[in-house]
Amino acid sequence: MIDFLGMPPGLWMPLAASLLLGIGCGLIGSFVVVRRMALAGDAVSHAVLPGVVAGFVLSPSRNPLVVLGLALAAGLLGMLLVRAITTTTRLKEDAALGIVLAVFFAVGISTISVYQPSGVTAFLYGQAAAVSWSDLLLMTGVTALVAAAAVVFARPLVVMSFDAGFASSLGYPVRLFERMFALMLTAVVVVAMQAVGVILVSAMLITPAAAAYLLTDRFNRMMLVAAIFGAAAGVAGTLISFAGAGLPTGPIIALVASGVFAAVFFAAPRHGVIAKWLRLRRRSARVARENYLKAVYQVLEARSFHGDGVSVREIAERRRETLEDATRGVQALVRTGEAFRTGEVGDIFLTPDGWRRAAEIVRNHRLWELYLTHQADYDADHVHDDAERIEHLLGEETVRQLERALAFPETDPHGSPIPAPERQSLGKGELR
Amino acid sequence: MNWVLDPLQSTTLLWLAATAFCVALACGLPGTFLVLRRMSLVGDAISHSVLPGIVIGFLFTGSLTSPWLLGGAALAGVGATLLIEQIHSRTRIKQDAAIGIAFTALFALGVLLLRLYASRVDLDPDCVLFGSLESAVLRERFVLGGLVVPKVFVMQAVVAAGTVLLVVFFFRVLMLTSFDAGLAASLGYRPVLAGRLLLVLVSVIVVAAFQAVGAILVIALLILPGATAYLCCVRLPAMLWLAAAHAFLSSFGGLLLAYHTNSNAAAAMVIMGGILFASAWLFGPADGVVLKKWRARQARLEPADPSGK
Numbered sequence: 001m002i003d004f005l006g007m008p009p010g011l012w013m014p015l016a017a018s019l020l021l022g023i024g025c026g027l028i029g030s031f032v033v034v035r036r037m038a039l040a041g042d043a044v045s046h047a048v049l050p051g052v053v054a055g056f057v058l059s060p061s062r063n064p065l066v067v068l069g070l071a072l073a074a075g076l077l078g079m080l081l082v083r084a085i086t087t088t089t090r091l092k093e094d095a096a097l098g099i100v101l102a103v104f105f106a107v108g109i110s111t112i113s114v115y116q117p118s119g120v121t122a123f124l125y126g127q128a129a130a131v132s133w134s135d136l137l138l139m140t141g142v143t144a145l146v147a148a149a150a151v152v153f154a155r156p157l158v159v160m161s162f163d164a165g166f167a168s169s170l171g172y173p174v175r176l177f178e179r180m181f182a183l184m185l186t187a188v189v190v191v192a193m194q195a196v197g198v199i200l201v202s203a204m205l206i207t208p209a210a211a212a213y214l215l216t217d218r219f220n221r222m223m224l225v226a227a228i229f230g231a232a233a234g235v236a237g238t239l240i241s242f243a244g245a246g247l248p249t250g251p252i253i254a255l256v257a258s259g260v261f262a263a264v265f266f267a268a269p270r271h272g273v274i275a276k277w278l279r280l281r282r283r284s285a286r287v288a289r290e291n292y293l294k295a296v297y298q299v300l301e302a303r304s305f306h307g308d309g310v311s312v313r314e315i316a317e318r319r320r321e322t323l324e325d326a327t328r329g330v331q332a333l334v335r336t337g338e339a340f341r342t343g344e345v346g347d348i349f350l351t352p353d354g355w356r357r358a359a360e361i362v363r364n365h366r367l368w369e370l371y372l373t374h375q376a377d378y379d380a381d382h383v384h385d386d387a388e389r390i391e392h393l394l395g396e397e398t399v400r401q402l403e404r405a406l407a408f409p410e411t412d413p414h415g416s417p418i419p420a421p422e423r424q425s426l427g428k429g430e431l432r
Numbered sequence: 433m434n435w436v437l438d439p440l441q442s443t444t445l446l447w448l449a450a451t452a453f454c455v456a457l458a459c460g461l462p463g464t465f466l467v468l469r470r471m472s473l474v475g476d477a478i479s480h481s482v483l484p485g486i487v488i489g490f491l492f493t494g495s496l497t498s499p500w501l502l503g504g505a506a507l508a509g510v511g512a513t514l515l516i517e518q519i520h521s522r523t524r525i526k527q528d529a530a531i532g533i534a535f536t537a538l539f540a541l542g543v544l545l546l547r548l549y550a551s552r553v554d555l556d557p558d559c560v561l562f563g564s565l566e567s568a569v570l571r572e573r574f575v576l577g578g579l580v581v582p583k584v585f586v587m588q589a590v591v592a593a594g595t596v597l598l599v600v601f602f603f604r605v606l607m608l609t610s611f612d613a614g615l616a617a618s619l620g621y622r623p624v625l626a627g628r629l630l631l632v633l634v635s636v637i638v639v640a641a642f643q644a645v646g647a648i649l650v651i652a653l654l655i656l657p658g659a660t661a662y663l664c665c666v667r668l669p670a671m672l673w674l675a676a677a678h679a680f681l682s683s684f685g686g687l688l689l690a691y692h693t694n695s696n697a698a699a700a701m702v703i704m705g706g707i708l709f710a711s712a713w714l715f716g717p718a719d720g721v722v723l724k725k726w727r728a729r730q731a732r733l734e735p736a737d738p739s740g741k
Contacts (some may be wrong), residue, residue, distance in 0.1 A: 041532070106706070213524070
């Protein structure tokens with residue numbers, strides 16, 4: 001046998017096998033995840049077992065063409081039966097998948113218990129070390145074919161995945177592609193089952209692709225990232241399995257893939273849990289600051305914009321809260337440069353930026369109240385709470401539309417003037 | 433007839449069949465509701481996810497029949513469903529992929545624990561995955577009034593009786609929340625709570641069934657009776673009776689099959705259940721293919737009254 005990069009075949013062949021399975025599963029798994037076929041992938045992976053066992057029984061020398069070919073046939077038969085059950089009865093897909101999965105698996109287990117073929121356990125839990133040279137050749141060929149088909153037909157397959165009706169209106173032969181996809185999925189499962197085991201193949205189909213789904217919005221990139229994750233999990237799992245002296249590779253590869261998913265689940269830049277939590281926190285901090293800006297504006301407005309400074313006590317009275325809370329709120333404004341204070345306990349002055357934002361918030365609030373009373377027939381005493389929430393969310397574009405719809409109003413339903421931030425300078429009421 | 437009657441002379445086989453029936457009945461009744469709620473694969477996910485809980489529980493208690501194991505496994509089942517909810521509510525990953533991620537990770541953990549510690553304790557990995565009813569029935573027994581009773585039978589009988597009582601008692605709630613959650617809520621029932629409790633019940637039953645049929649084949653016992661009954665009738669009480677009948681036929685038939693072919697009893701039960709399902713698929717009175725073909729033919733042969741009356 002061939003030494004590769006100085007590694008003995010006992011090491012590089014299992015590594016090559018797990019690399020191939022990771023790439024193949026990642027590519028096809030991307031389709032499985034976006035098409036919401038995760039559980040169909042699980043069913044196919046269990047349904048190949050009777051084919052594997054039949055291959056072992058019929059070919060004691062374990063000819064990979066016989067074993068993998070029969071496994072492919074069993075998987076395709078399983079998918080065909082799922083389709084037949086869902087189209088001819090009232091049973092839904094979930095029940096059909098569960099039935100085919102369990103009955104096929106039982107046929108496999110039963111045959112194992114009768115004939116007890118040696119070496120079949122490797123296919124249940126995965127044993128990358130059991131991959132032979134001829135297995136590897138066949139796996140390489142099948143993975144190359146599936147990967148080529150996935151890349152060449154990516155466009156029709158993607159269109160079909162998101163909108164089958166649209167795909168057929170574009171003239172794609174949807175049913176032909178559906179069958180081709182079923183074949184590709186089963187082929188990938190068959191290639192992967194030796195190193196990762198039939199029970200856990202679905203982990204490799206779903207988990208790397210789901211992790212990639214959280215990292216990108218482009219399908220091409222998702223396929224690439226999923227293939228990389230799959231290959232990395234396969235190689236790392238196989239290495240750990242070798243270090244752990246003969247532990248089955250399947251569970252370890254699956255756990256590495258789950259670890260990758262967990263890391264992405266928390267740390268993904270846009271769709272990750274931590275990023276989402278930080279966004280939420282930033283937003284609520286901004287809303288809190290804007291409410292203090294609004295309070296400063298209202299205090300100044302209440303004394304007809306005489307003087308520029310506002311004391312903490314005035315803000316606390318306005319907001320009906322304690323001095324401590326008001327001090328904390330004001331400190332947040334100072335930190336972000338929206339206000340400054342004369343000394344530790346002195347008055348608060350808004351900077352031009354802060355003043356502008358304060359006027360915008362008050363304008364948004366009053367504009368929205370007016371919109372609700374005039375255009376949506378709300379009562380004037382029912383609009384405040386709604387405006388309290390929306391004032392932080394309205395963008396410039398929407399504000400322009402509201403102003404046009406209300407014919408550039410001057411006062412809100414309660415008679416207060418609507419400020420115009422772009423024409424209003426710091427604390428000079430007469431310029432309003 | 434000897435093909436059927438001869439094996440039944442053996443008390444061991446009778447105990448096996450009775451235990452298998454209890455397991456199948458306990459799975460089949462709540463499984464019917466899973467089929468109706470289109471949650472069949474949640475049952476599969478739970479049966480895979482409880483594996484690490486079972487292995488850890490076994491390492492602590494040293495027994496597969498300990499009641500602690502049931503409680504721990506119920507927790508594991510609930511934990512798995514919570515994990516699935518977290519993944520798909522906090523990210524844009526859909527529910528099917530979330531189920532796949534959670535149960536493969538937990539199952540992989542379970543298999544690994546099993547492989548790491550199986551040598552130290554008396555727990556055969558293959559039996560945990562594929563069941564070994566035979567050794568369970570033969571291993572732990574006790575004498576009750578002159579009769580040698582396998583411990584595992586008592587446990588399964590208690591679980592089956594409890595399940596039947598729960599399903600009968602909560603029949604109305606389960607029916608309403610399965611068919612029309614909105615109506616159930618408007619009548620003052622709590623569909624979400626009912627769904628969660630159904631999953632807790634399924635977790636406990638799955639763990640109890642574990643020793644008999646293993647982690648993977650239990651999905652068949654959950655779904656096949658309900659799905660077969662679904663093809664034969666349109667009323668829920670009849671469905672439950674038929675599911676019980678399916679449990680009975682598949683457990684006795686499966687054990688006869690296993691006896692004659694000298695094969696794994698759990699797998700034979702599932703194959704027998706699959707044969708019953710296939711018969712219902714072809715000849716079922718409510719949704720059988722043959723019957724529907726025949727009706728369509730009759731409709732063609734007797735054209736509608738041309739006068740339009």
